[in-house]
Amino acid sequence: MVDANNAYTEVCNLVMLQAMTLDERLACILQSDGGKKLLPSNIHIEDVHGFNGMSGYNYWDGDTLIAQLYLGTLTSGTYVIYKRTFVNNELNEVYDYYDNEGNFFHQSNSLDNQCVTYSSIAMDPTSPFVNHMYNILYLEYEGAKDNFGETNRIKVYENIIRKFYKSDEYKISANDGLKDAALKNIKNEIIKIENDEYLKWDERQTIFKKLREIRGKILKTKRRVHNRSFFSYDFIVFLTNFILRFQLIKRRPVNNLRGFIYRHTIGHVLWFTQTARNNIGFAVAMAIWTPFTFYFITQPINPHAMWVVGKLRNAYLNVEEVILQENNLKDVTNKLDMINTALAANKKSDVKVEPQVDWHDRMSDFKAMQIAYEADLVPAERFGRIEQFETQFNFPLTAEAAWMEMEMYVKALDSALDFKAARYDRRYKLFLKSEKRRTLELQHYIWQKVGQFFIDHPYIVVDQDGEQPEKNYYLGRQFVFFKKMTDKILKLGLDSAPKTHPMVAQLAERYKKMKVEGASVLDTLEKNSQLFKQKDFYSSKELRSYMKRQWEVLFLQQNKKQESASYALQAYTWSIKNAMWLMQTIHSAKRNELATLTYKYNLNNQNTGSVTADPSTNEYLENMFHNLAIEFVSIKREMKANLPNDNEADLRVDVINNLKQYIMERDRLLNTGVYASIHEDEKTIQ
Helix, strand or coil: CCCHHHHHHHHHHHHHCCCCEHHHHHHHHHHCHHHCCCCCCCEEEEEEEEECCEEEEEEEECCEEEEEEEEEEECCCCEEEEEEEEECCEEEEEEEEECCCCEEEEEECCCCCCECCCCCCCCCCCCHHHHHHHHHHHHHHHHHCCCCCCHHHHHHHHHHHHHHHHCCCCCCHHHHHHHCHHHHHHHHHHHHHHCCCCCCHHHHHHHHHHHHHHHHHHHHHHHHHCCCCCCCCHHHHHHHHHHHHHHHHHHCHHHHHHHHHHHCCHHHHHHHHHHHHHHHHHHHHHHHHHHHHHHHHHHHHCCHHHHHHHHHHHHHHHHHHHHHHHHHHHHHHHCCCCCCHHHHCCCCCCCCCCCCCCHHHHHHHHHHHHHHHHHHCCHHHHHHHHHHHHHHHHHHHHHHHHHHHHHHHHHHHHHHHCCCCCCECHHHHHHHHHHHHHHHHHHHHHHHHHHHHHHHCCCCCCCCCCCCCCCCHHHHHHHHHHHHHHHHHHHCCCCCCCCCCCCHHHHHHHHHHHCCCCCCHHHHHHHHCCHHHCCCCCCHHHHHHHHHHHHHHHHHHHCCCCHHHHHHHHHHHHHHHHHHHHHHHHHHHHHHHHHHHHHHCECCCCCHHHCCCCHHHHHHHHHHHHHHHHHHHHHHHHHHHHCCCCCHHHHHHHHHHHHHHHHHHHHHHCCCCEECCCCCCCEECC
16 A cells, blocks of 8 residues: 555655756656656546646546646746645645746746647647647747747757657657557547448548648648658658548448549539529628728727727817917906905805706716727726626625625524523524524525636636736635635535635635735725725826736636627626625615514513514515516526526525515514414414
8 A cells, every 4th residue: 555645745756846957857757757657556647738728747646636747838938837736735836937948047936927828739649748849839830931930949849859759768659650649549530430320421521631630730740840751751641541541431331432422423513502602692791781891890890999089089188178278368368357345255055056967968978988988998908897897806795795794694693592581482483593594595505606606707706827917815805705605614514615616725825825914904905905005096097007907818818708608607697696685685684673573572572563564674675585586587597498507597596485485484473463472373462
């Protein structure tokens, strides 16, 4: 049996090793095959390819991810090795940076640039690091055609791969020549597709074409890296196509013959007809819409159009203001002094009359405000600001507000139950206990939804790639508070480990350590918030000077998901946010009314039958519960039918039924004539 501590030590030593050059570090990893030749069998090593621009290894002990070792190529022209260990609840996360020559120059706890992302092709299935270098080289070779390639990066990666290729100490798939694992995988995939009885002939040919294109990219890249000639490498592989094609035809001769005849007879006719029809439709559409092209491009579709309009408008207003000031000065100097002491008497006015603003004039003012706003912030900054407040801030704040209101309500319930001097009606005791249970169920719902919120927003909220430049305690407080909620849920045994983004726990710890405690609320804010450190607290210009880049990044992160997915996720998130806000308001009314119920059902009090519900509270609960229900029902059908792996529709029904049960019991207790009794049956005044 392998000692777990020794195994963890070996993993940490492998991952956290540091070298002065990139090729030395990669050589060490390749020599041990990422640790597969060194580490004990209980450590499972998983290859990672092209994850957010990085490739490497994940090290697992059962279901626990104990270490990660990734290679990334940065857009700045440098390189990074990401090293992370999580052993005995201690997180160690380091980024080793290598310059454009591959020499070590810097170490940091954060990713200081963006990785070059790519659609990973299995050019070397045996090593994710070598495969990463091949994929980056393919991108650089393609970019070099348009003078966009990084020639220094090409030199570094080519030298490293050639070193591994020529050395007897290392083994990469290219050493096998025509038996390269990457080429074998393509061949095996083609045979697998041919054996699939559920694919039609034309569907198989489409897949074969894509696989051949991938193989062509592999051949072209490796031919250049290893200085091979076309005839000694690509041409021989091309000849093997005939053997492979014969094998495919032999497996399903009738089906392949029928498909071949169809493609070169009826297929050509259908292709021509479809192409002609598509082109005619396009031509007609262009003829109809051409007169409107300029308007659609320069006004509603291009967001920068209004930005230019705003700049021109501001320039015009500035010139006009200067001219008016000069004219006003001339008027003042030409006029005589007509001051009369009689005009100096105080004027009394009982009522300050506000001028009536016409609705159209007010809308014109808003239009001017929008133009000025768009003149100061480009679209990415404006839209990113909306993302920050609508997504990054408002949802967690709403969840926290609802949670805290319920916390205060639970304390009020406990206080009522623990009140020794009171003698409660049995019905009221049951109501208090039921209310506590119902409130904890709603807190469990909020906890689940916040956890899902982090999963649904890995970029804008979690910032899993470390792209956002602005980092302070109040941006990450949501993770700290989620940890607080989790501790309570687990302590009460309401659930097991939270279902959320894997980085939430470490983010909670990081932001918790980031906070600097002050002597007061305002002092704490000044120590942790850049806004409260400004010279002019209310200066939008000063705030935007350091927040613009943050908003731009949020806009880019928001666009990582498809537009339709973005709209649906927004509707889903806002629906939950609205539900939590309504839950908060309802619990605020509950807490306010609890004293009335406690007085009514305390047996020590007399003549409590006349104590009834406040009509304004009744109306308030009616309105809030109606909004809670209509908000859900208005989107329930799509949510239920199209999110098969999401249980929000069922959970929301439970939430509504939870509050409905409270309203029913509350109405029964506050009915006119009901009074406290030591008996179990309900007592009313006759």
